[in-house]
Amino acid sequence: MFSNLDFDVIRRSLGFLFLDGMTFTLTLTGLAALGGLIFGTMIALMRLSSYRLLGRIAGLYVDFMRSLPLVLVIFWFYFLVPYIGQWLTGSSRPIRVGAFASSLITFIMFEAAYFSEIMRAGIQSISKGQPAAASALGLTYAQSMRYVVLPQAFRNMLPVLLTQTIVLFQDTSLVYVLSIPDFLGAASTVAQRDGRLVEMYLFAALVYFTISCFASFGVRRLQARIAIVR
Amino acid sequence: MNYHWNWHIFFEPNPTGAGTYLDMLLSGLALTIKTALLAWIIALIVGSVIGVLRTLPSKIASWIGFAYVEFFRNMPLLVQLFLWFFVLPELLPRAAGLWLKQLPNAPFWTTAIGVGLFMAARVAVQLAAGIASLPRGQKMAATALGLTTLQTYRYVLLPMAFRIIMPPLTSEFLNTIKNTAVAITIGLIELTGEARAMQEFSFQVFEAFTAATVMYLLINIVVVIGMRFLERSVAIPGYITGK
Numbered sequence: 227m228f229s230n231l232d233f234d235v236i237r238r239s240l241g242f243l244f245l246d247g248m249t250f251t252l253t254l255t256g257l258a259a260l261g262g263l264i265f266g267t268m269i270a271l272m273r274l275s276s277y278r279l280l281g282r283i284a285g286l287y288v289d290f291m292r293s294l295p296l297v298l299v300i301f302w303f304y305f306l307v308p309y310i311g312q313w314l315t316g317s318s319r320p321i322r323v324g325a326f327a328s329s330l331i332t333f334i335m336f337e338a339a340y341f342s343e344i345m346r347a348g349i350q351s352i353s354k355g356q357p358a359a360a361s362a363l364g365l366t367y368a369q370s371m372r373y374v375v376l377p378q379a380f381r382n383m384l385p386v387l388l389t390q391t392i393v394l395f396q397d398t399s400l401v402y403v404l405s406i407p408d409f410l411g412a413a414s415t416v417a418q419r420d421g422r423l424v425e426m427y428l429f430a431a432l433v434y435f436t437i438s439c440f441a442s443f444g445v446r447r448l449q450a451r452i453a454i455v456r
Numbered sequence: 457m458n459y460h461w462n463w464h465i466f467f468e469p470n471p472t473g474a475g476t477y478l479d480m481l482l483s484g485l486a487l488t489i490k491t492a493l494l495a496w497i498i499a500l501i502v503g504s505v506i507g508v509l510r511t512l513p514s515k516i517a518s519w520i521g522f523a524y525v526e527f528f529r530n531m532p533l534l535v536q537l538f539l540w541f542f543v544l545p546e547l548l549p550r551a552a553g554l555w556l557k558q559l560p561n562a563p564f565w566t567t568a569i570g571v572g573l574f575m576a577a578r579v580a581v582q583l584a585a586g587i588a589s590l591p592r593g594q595k596m597a598a599t600a601l602g603l604t605t606l607q608t609y610r611y612v613l614l615p616m617a618f619r620i621i622m623p624p625l626t627s628e629f630l631n632t633i634k635n636t637a638v639a640i641t642i643g644l645i646e647l648t649g650e651a652r653a654m655q656e657f658s659f660q661v662f663e664a665f666t667a668a669t670v671m672y673l674l675i676n677i678v679v680v681i682g683m684r685f686l687e688r689s690v691a692i693p694g695y696i697t698g699k
Contacts, residue, residue, distance in 0.1 A: 293676040295637030298648045298668060305661045309459060396532035402641060423542045431535045438530035
C-alpha cells in the first residue's frame with residue numbers, strides 16, 4: 227500500500243515547508259491571537275459598559291461575526307481591505323494590500339468576536355467586591371480595569387484563551403483559499419508540483435496533529451498549575 | 457469608494473445559462489443546507505456513540521472515545537477533508553480507490569462525512585459532559601431497578617443528558633453549517649462557492665458576498681428560533697429551563 231510512495235519528497239522540501247510555510251502560519255497565529263485579544267477585550271468592555279448603545283453595537287458585531295463561516299469572512303476582507311485602505315488614506319484608487327496583512331486583519335477581526343466572549347466571561351467571573359474596592363480606593367474606571375479586574379480575568383481565562391489560540395492555529399490553514407503560502411499552502415504547492423499529494427498531505431496532517439496535541443497537553447498542565455484554590 | 461454598485465446583478469442571467477445569478481446563489485444555499493443536514497446526522501450518531509464510550513467504566517471503551525476525540529480535534533478541518541478526498545483513495549486497494557474516485561458527487565459525500573466525523577468529536581465531548589453532569593443517583597437507581605447498562609443509557613441517562621446539552625448542541629449545529637463552507641477547497645460549490653463564482657463571473661464582489669452573508673444570517677436565525685422551540689418542548693420539569 228505504501229510501495230509506490232516517495233517520502234523523500236518531504237525531506238527535500240523541509241526548508242520550504244518550515245522556513246517559509248510554518249513561519250508564516252506561526253507568525254499569523256501569534257499576531258492574530260495578540261490582536262484578537264486586545265480588540266476582543268475592548269469589545270468585551272463595550273458589551274459590559276453602562277452605555278446601552280455601546281453594548282448593543284458590540285453585541286451585534288459578535289453575533290454577526292459568529293454567524294458567518296470563516297471562509298466567507300476571509301473572502302470579504304480580502305476584497306474589502308483595499309477599499310478601506312483607500313478610504314483611510316484618501317488615495318484615488320484601492321490600495322494594494324499584501325497577503326499577510328490581509329489575512330492578519332481578517333483573523334484579528336474574526337477572532338476578536340470569539341476572544342471577546344471569553345474575556346466577557348472572565349470579567350463577569352470577578353466578584354463585585356473587587357471593582358467596588360477599587361473605586362473605594364479612588365481608582366478611576368480605567369485604573370480599576372487595568373490594575374484590578376483585567377489581570378484577574380486574564381489569569382482565570384488563560385487556559386481557555388490558549389485553547390482558542392490552538393483553534394486559531396488550525397483555522398489559519400484556511401488562508402489556503404487565497405493561495406497564500408502558509409504551512410498547508412506550502413505543502414500543497416510541493417504536492418502539486420511533484421505529484422505527491424498523499425505524502426505531503428499525510429505529513430501536513432501529522433505536523434498539525436503533533437503541534438496541536440503538544441499545545442493542548444501544555445494547556446492542560448498549565449490549567450492544573452495556575453488553578454486558584456478558593 | 458469608486459466601486460461600481462449594481463444591485464440589479466442578481467436578476468441578470470448567469471453565464472451557465474440556467475437562470476439568474478440569484479438562482480445560482482439559491483442553489484448554493486440549498487446545497488449548503490443539504491450538506492449540513494447530512495453532516496449533522498452523521499455527527500449526532502457517531503458523536504453519541506463516542507460520547508457514551510467516554511463515560512463507560514471500561515478502560516478500552518473510554519480510551520477509544522479519548523483517541524477519537526483527540527484525533528479529530530487536533531487537525532484542521534481543511535486537512536481532514538484533504539485526507540478523505542485526496543489521500544484515502546490512494547491508500548485503499550486499487551479497485552476500491554478507483555470506485556471512490558469515480559463516485560458521482562464525490563465532493564458532496566466527502567464533505568458530509570468529513571464534516572460529520574469532525575463535528576462528532578465535539579458532540580461527543582458535549583454529550584460526555586452532559587452525562588457526567590447528571591447526579592450519580594440516577595445511574596445507581598437504574599442499576600438498583602435491574603436495568604442493564606444498555607437500558608440505563610437508553611431509558612435514563614441519554615434522555616436526560618441530551619436535553620441538558622440542547623443549548624451547546626444548537627451552537628454545534630450552527631458550526632456544522634458554517635464548516636461546510638470549507639468544502640470550497642475540494643470543489644463543492646455551496647453557498648460560499650457560488651458567491652465566489654458569481655464574483656468571478658460578474659466582478660460584483662460586494663453584492664455577491666452581501667447576498668451570501670444575508671443568507672447565512674437567515675439560516676442562523678431560523679436554526680436558533682427552531683431550536684428554542686425544541687428546547688422548550690423537551691425541557692425537563694423541575695430544571696431551570698423546565699416549566
